[in-house]
Amino acid sequence: MHALEKDFDRGVSKETARKNGIEAREPSATKAAIFTKRVMAPTREITSVATAKDALVVSMNERGRVDLDLMVRLVGKTEEALVTELRGLIYHNPFRDRWETADQYLTGNVKAKLTAAKLAAGQDARYAANVDALEAVQPKDIEPVDISIQLGSTWVPEQYVSEFISHVLGGVSRQISYQEAIGKWLVKISPADRTTNNVQWGTAEAGANTLIERILENRPIEVKDLIGRDERGPIYRTNEEKTAAANQKAEELRQAFLDWVWTDKDRRDALARLYNDRFNTDVAPRYSGDHLTLPGASVDITLRPHQKDAIWRGVQDGRAFSTTWSAPARRW
Incomplete structure (x- = not known):
């Protein structure tokens, strides 16, 4: 119905007008232009243009890409x-291995594109x-103070995690690796001396080595007491006070890492x-559909x-998802 009418007004019934103290009016609508x-x-076929820029506009409008064969003919x-002109x-x-507009080529992951361009330039001037062009649009580096770590x-490379462990626990034995395939740290750290491990950086029940392991592996830090046994085995209960103390030490370790990680200039520069x-690799793409003529669309719209x-975004990316706000009270 919306394609056949416009300016629809559902009107106000006499009963509704009486209840709300307003004037009644009949429903109305204006016939659409159709x-x-x-x-x-009808679609107008363009067979020739005057300039290279005009040819590019036609190519993008009709083919959605830079089609040099079409442009040569036009x-x-x-x-x-x-x-040369473009x-x-x-x-x-x-x-x-294709031609792209500047808006397309100089956006997205411009760092990867720059690497590819430098390799290509080494073989073809x-x-x-x-x-x-790509160097001119590289994103400005994010300073260490603004980097989330x-x-x-x-x-963060394993090397720096290991250096931090040496910083707080000394020369303890450790095995540290990040398994990218499963997205997890695998860590095994031997305890340091008792004062360092269980007083300064940990508790009697949760040593610093265990706390660091659990922080890296993103596991909960919890202290439990053995309160009995049954046919299925030992029964444990969480000790809230000791758990809180262990988590406080874990927070101190996290803060110690933040205080330590940016202090060394070489480490700060390498991590940044x-x-x-x-x-920090991408430039946000820009999509301008100003050139679109949309053959087959209604000229009244x-x-x-x-x-x-x-x-134009859908044409360029090959995919798009368009949504619209829906009134909360609407029912389907």
């Missing part, structure tokens, strides 16, 4: 001439322009570089800019 004029127009110039607007992606962060290279942008 009743009075043609709202579909503008009547060689591929080399087109590429320098800075299109780039050849050496990893995907034409990719030097790619390197220059904690004892147990999976991106690792974090930025691994996580003018899409808003964000709607065209959403369509």
Whole structure:
């Protein structure tokens, strides 16, 4: 019905008007444009354009990508001439072996693209322009003070975890490895001397070595007392006071790691570089559907800019999910 009418007003019945002290009115609606004029127009085939930029717009509108063969036919110039005129607007992606617009090529994981461009430039000088353009859009490094890190962060190399253990427990025996396949730390740490392990950094029931193991492995820290046995074996009960004391020591260890990890300049620089290279890699993509003509769409409907942008995003990414706000009271 919405396609056949507009400005629908459900009206106000006499009973509702009387109850609410308002004026009654009849339901009304205006016939949509389809009743009075043609709202579909035939697709107009574009066979020639004047400039390389115009050819690019047609290519993106009709093919959703940079199609140099089509553009050559439209503008009547060689591929080399087109590429020269469109320098800075299109780039050849050496990893995907295809031409892409600047908006597409200079967004996303630009660090991985820069690495690929540098490798390609070493074999073909034409990719030097790619390197220059990608270097200009690299994300600004995140400073250590703004980097989220904690004892147990999976991106921190084993070397630094081991160095921290030496910092608090001394030269204890330890086996530390992060298993990326299962996303877990596997840790085994021998206890330090009693004062260090069970007084300074731990408790009598939960030594510092055990606390660090549980922090890294993301396991709960709990102290239990043996209160009896039955046919199934021993019976334990959580000792709330001792558990709280153990968790307090665990928090002190976590804070000690934060206090320690950024103090050494070489370690700070190495961790900041690792974090930025691994996580601070992307430039947010930009989607502009201004050029879309949408053949086959109703000429009586003018899409808003964000709607065209959403369509263009779906064309570029090959997938899209569009949602709309739904009134809480609506029932289906």
